[in-house]
Amino acid sequence: MSREISLKRAADYAESGALIRDLAKLVACPSVSQSEGLPESLEAYLRNDIGPLFEHYGFVTDIYKNPLPGGAPFLLGSHVEDEALPTVLMYGHGDVCNGEEHRWRDGLHPFELVEEGDRLYGRGTADNKIQHLINIVALGLLLRANGKxxxxxxxxxxxxEEKGSFGLREFVMANRDKLGxxxxxxxxxxxxxxxTPTVFLGSRGTLEFEMVVPLRDRDYHSGNFGGLLADPAIILAHAIASITNARGRIRIPEWLPNSLTEDIRTALADLPPPLNDPHWGEPSLTPSERVFGWNSFSVLAMSSGSIGAxxxxxxxVARxxxxxRFVVGTDMQDILPALRRHLDAHDFEMIEVSQIDEAFKATRLSPSHPWVRFVCNSIEKTVDKRPHxxxxxxxxxxxxxxxxxxxxPTIWIPHSYAESGQHGPDEHALLSIACEAMKIMTGISLDIAEHATCAESGERLEWRPRYRDVGCS
Structure with a gap:
């Protein structure tokens, strides 16, 4: 089948209503991994929804238990034609955040797909159900049409994933051979x-922690004891304020990276500026450098007393x-020890600090890597747009x-956009992005099949893209 026909078939899947039909089925499964969810819904998504989709297109599937007690399951779908051919590892997550139905506007429900113009509403539409659906179907349509x-x-x-990918590290380490x-x-x-399509080559790391000021085991009348007893909320507010200045500039030296080099600045220089408050964050950096090349501290939640009553x-107590969020060039192991030293130096020894869940490590692939050039030029060849x-x-x-x-080498090609409402109410995907993404992922698959070559690297053979064949310099 010609490239032109394959790309048209991929676009037709999105434009004909087939993508909406398949996505509606995925959204209807309340695969919440957070507090509102049920473990049986997580496995049902794999067994009843994604597993059959893979098998429909000829993939072999296996479901694995999480190696850690209480962890969510995994599915590995595979299509192996020849061990001598290149192998692509792909990834997605089928779990979603809490539905929070009460926060969605009238006419919308987190687990019902609603189409309004270009927008497809529902929990998981953007994060991450439509994204792995596109990638699965793009492969599947080629496989069914060509037989390979x-x-x-x-x-x-x-x-x-929405709970920190609990057990994923252990699963990957135990199954290196299966995931090679x-x-x-x-x-x-x-x-x-x-x-405009985007390609990103890694991610900022993240570490969440709780700060607690546990002064007493009960509350005391503010008239009888105000001015006599220390207020934990005021102490905590001053402690948080010591971490940054009034514009959010980090004051803990160990929390600052050393990796904003000239090549990274160059890579970020021509990007359109993201939504930003111009007087917030590190003043010497551009908006793109602040979010993609630097670290940021955020307060996710605070509590003392009852704000509702x-x-x-x-x-x-105050909490x-x-x-x-941190980039490569930050010592992840010293983040909390550095905070402890900072608090002690500012007379906040009474504040208890503890890590929440597992931290994500920061990663970054060089923009000059051959696979990056190959993928970027494949995208440009398919949709006539140079990706960010x-x-x-x-x-x-x-x-x-x-x-x-x-x-x-890790290449991420997102099929969502920043204003999608992910992790909040009214989450949605854009059908226009989905249509373009179907063509992009189909084109990349065609180019990998045509333009990859086996080369000797040290004592082993590895597959590399012949990027010059798709117009790369």
Whole structure:
């Protein structure tokens, strides 16, 4: 089948209503991994929805239990044509955040797909169900039409990403042989702007922690004891304020990276500026450098007393959850020790600090890597648009498992956009992006099959793209 026909078939899938039909089925499964969810819904998504979709297109599927107690299951879909051909490892996550139905506007429901113009509403539409659906179907349509792909595929689906990918590290380390590949290509996160494809090559790391000021085991009347008993909320507010200045500039030296080099600045120089407050963050950096090349501290939640029904009382305890997003060049092991030293130096010894969940490590692939040039030029060849290339995503993903544990070059091609409402109410995907993404992923598959070559690297053979054959310089 010609390239032109293959790309048209891919676009027709999105434009004919077939994508909406398939996505509606995926959204209807309440595969929530957070507090609102049920474990049986996570497995049902794999067994009843994604597994049959893979098998419909000729993939072999296996479902694995999480190696950690209480962890969510995994699915590995595979199509192996010939061990001598290149192998692509792909990834997605079928779990979603809490539905929070009460926060959605009238006429919308988190687990019912609603189409309004270009927008497809529903929990998981953007993050991440439409993204792995596109990648699966793009491969599947080629496989059914041609009887082959010209390369091998391994597709890993996890069901716990929204809870920190609990157990994924252990699963990947225990199954290195099953997951072995030549390159990793995944889809998650947003495009930098809706009308232009984005390629990102890693992700910022993230570490969340709780700060607690546990002064007393009960509250005391603010009239009788105000001015006599220390207020934990005021102490906590001053402690948080000491971490940054009034514009959010980080004051803990160990929390600052050393990796904003000239080549990274050059890669970020021509990007359209993301939504930003011009007087927030590191003043010496551009908006793109602040989010893709630097670290940021955020307060995710704070509590003391009851904001819904405040009482005239001094609380006994105050709590806050903080988060550091960090790039390569930050000592992840020293993030919390550095915070501890900082608090002690500012007379906040009474504040208790503890990590929440597993941290994501920061990763970054060089923009000059051959696979990056190959994919970017394949995208340009298919849709006549040069993609934005980011050294890493501003958000966080378990990319270090693919980059470091499996040792693969990692390429991410997102099919969402920043204003999609992911992790909040009214989450939605754009059908226009989905249509373009179907063509992009089909084109990349065709080019891998045609333009990859086996080359000797040290004592082993590895597959590399012949990027000059798709117009790369």
């Amino acid at each position: 792909l010209g390369f091998n595929v391994k597709f890993l689906l996890e069901m716990g 590949a030549d390159v990793f290509i995944g889809s998650d996160g947003p495009r930098l702007s809706p009308g 405040p009482q005239s009382a001094i609380s006994g 806050a959850v903080g988060q550091l 290339v980011l050294p890493n995503l501003g958000g966080s993903l378990p990319n270090d498992l693919f980059a470091d544990v499996l040792g693969l």
